[in-house]
Amino acid sequence: MKAPEGGVSHLREVKVEDAVGMRLAHDLTQILPGEFKGRLYRKGHVVVPEDIPRLKDIGKEHLYILELADTDLHEDDAALRMAQALCGDNVSRGEPYEGKVSLKAEIPGLACIARDVVDEINRLGEIALATVVRHRVVRQGDVLAATRAIPLIIPAVKVEAVETIAADYRASHGAAPVSIRPFRTVKAGLLTTGTEVYSGRIQDQFGPAVRAKLAEFGSVVAEQRFAPDDRHTIVNEIHYLRQQGYDMILVTGGMSVDPDDRTPGAIAEAGTNIISYGTPMLPGSMLLFGYLDGIPIFGLPGCVMHDPYTSFDVILPRVLAGDIIVREDITDLGYGGLHRC
Numbered sequence: 001m002k003a004p005e006g007g008v009s010h011l012r013e014v015k016v017e018d019a020v021g022m023r024l025a026h027d028l029t030q031i032l033p034g035e036f037k038g039r040l041y042r043k044g045h046v047v048v049p050e051d052i053p054r055l056k057d058i059g060k061e062h063l064y065i066l067e068l069a070d071t072d073l074h075e076d077d078a079a080l081r082m083a084q085a086l087c088g089d090n091v092s093r094g095e096p097y098e099g100k101v102s103l104k105a106e107i108p109g110l111a112c113i114a115r116d117v118v119d120e121i122n123r124l125g126e127i128a129l130a131t132v133v134r135h136r137v138v139r140q141g142d143v144l145a146a147t148r149a150i151p152l153i154i155p156a157v158k159v160e161a162v163e164t165i166a167a168d169y170r171a172s173h174g175a176a177p178v179s180i181r182p183f184r185t186v187k188a189g190l191l192t193t194g195t196e197v198y199s200g201r202i203q204d205q206f207g208p209a210v211r212a213k214l215a216e217f218g219s220v221v222a223e224q225r226f227a228p229d230d231r232h233t234i235v236n237e238i239h240y241l242r243q244q245g246y247d248m249i250l251v252t253g254g255m256s257v258d259p260d261d262r263t264p265g266a267i268a269e270a271g272t273n274i275i276s277y278g279t280p281m282l283p284g285s286m287l288l289f290g291y292l293d294g295i296p297i298f299g300l301p302g303c304v305m306h307d308p309y310t311s312f313d314v315i316l317p318r319v320l321a322g323d324i325i326v327r328e329d330i331t332d333l334g335y336g337g338l339h340r341c
């Protein structure tokens with residue numbers, strides 16, 4: 001119901017017994033712990049006599065009858081307009097539900113969430129925006145963000161402020177504040193170092209682990225080479241992989257502090273622009289990342305072989321999503337980067 005033009009929004013409380021024939025002003029939620037949480041009645045439902053005991057069961061003695069001024073928005077419309085403003089590439093928008101609208105991933109990919117925008121919106125008050133952390137790897141159908149109106153009636157200016165913030169972000173970044181970037185498929189060249197593996201003393205376990213990780217993103221190891229712990233040989237093998245034109249080079253083993261750990265020095269000598277050797281995340285602290293003639297090159301420490309989640313699992317998806325990694329991307333990982341030690 002609309003308030004008369006120029007009027008103020010009006011919430012009138014009506015006893016449930018007197019509400020028969022009236023329209024509900026908002027969705028009504030039932031919670032049965034462990035069994036059900038959801039909408040029992042939809043906004044707009046016309047109350048019938050049989051509803052009265054059910055309404056009392058969920059604790060409703062009174063209902064709101066709403067008259068909305070032109071300058072205000074119903075919670076569902078506010079949540080919907082905010083979601084529309086934020087929704088970007090490969091993201092779909094749900095329908096309002098109890099004053100909330102969800103944004104979902106339409107494809108698997110990297111969640112791109114503008115943290116500054118999220119913070120600025122949440123500082124406005126009376127409205128809420130909750131998101132997953134940026135750069136999370138998401139599957140198709142995962143929820144990325146939800147907008148919610150806190151009171152039932154929201155001043156339209158609040159929602160207009162959200163729309164302005166989102167539009168400014170689009171204008172300056174060429175993307176919406178919430179979007180998904182797909183992973184490109186790459187052919188990687190893999191060099192496994194270690195005299196104990198090269199000589200056949202032990203069986204290679206890095207190859208299968210790295211293949212499995214790339215396969216998760218639809219990429220492949222096109223060729224695997226082996227080298228002993230000899231700097232000169234490692235440099236030559238890196239150059240060989242570079243000449244094959246692979247999209248990415250991965251070098252495993254020998255990343256730490258032993259005299260036989262030749263890999264970081266060899267990667268540098270091969271001509272790599274090293275963005276970072278040493279990554280403030282555990283596991284994966286000995287990871288090296290750089291670019292060789294613009295091709296991403298990783299030095300992968302031993303833990304990547306056996307740990308399900310390391311710094312490689314953070315940087316690899318970003319590279320596959322097309323990000324150019326700068327030093328700050330690496331140094332940012334320390335806060336919250338202690339996963340296992």
Ligand SMILES: Nc1nc2c(c(=O)[nH]1)N[C@H]1C(S)=C(S)[C@@H](COP(=O)(O)OP(=O)(O)OC[C@H]3O[C@@H](n4cnc5c(N)ncnc54)[C@H](O)[C@@H]3O)O[C@H]1N2
Nearest residue numbers: 194197203204205206253254255256257261286301302303
């Ligand atoms: N004193 C320090 N010790 C260690 C440090 C450190 O900073 N100071 N860093 C630790 C971290 S973090 C890691 S991770 C490990 C391993 O680093 P590396 O990359 O140098 O690994 P390697 O020494 O080459 O090998 C360790 C271990 O794994 C076996 N290995 C290696 N490659 C293969 C393969 N392809 N297949 C099967 N097994 C493989 C190797 O034989 C060794 O047993 O260092 C910590 N220590």
Ligand code: MOO
Nearest residue numbers: 284285286301303
């Ligand atoms: O580079 Mo290590 O990988 O932190 O266990």
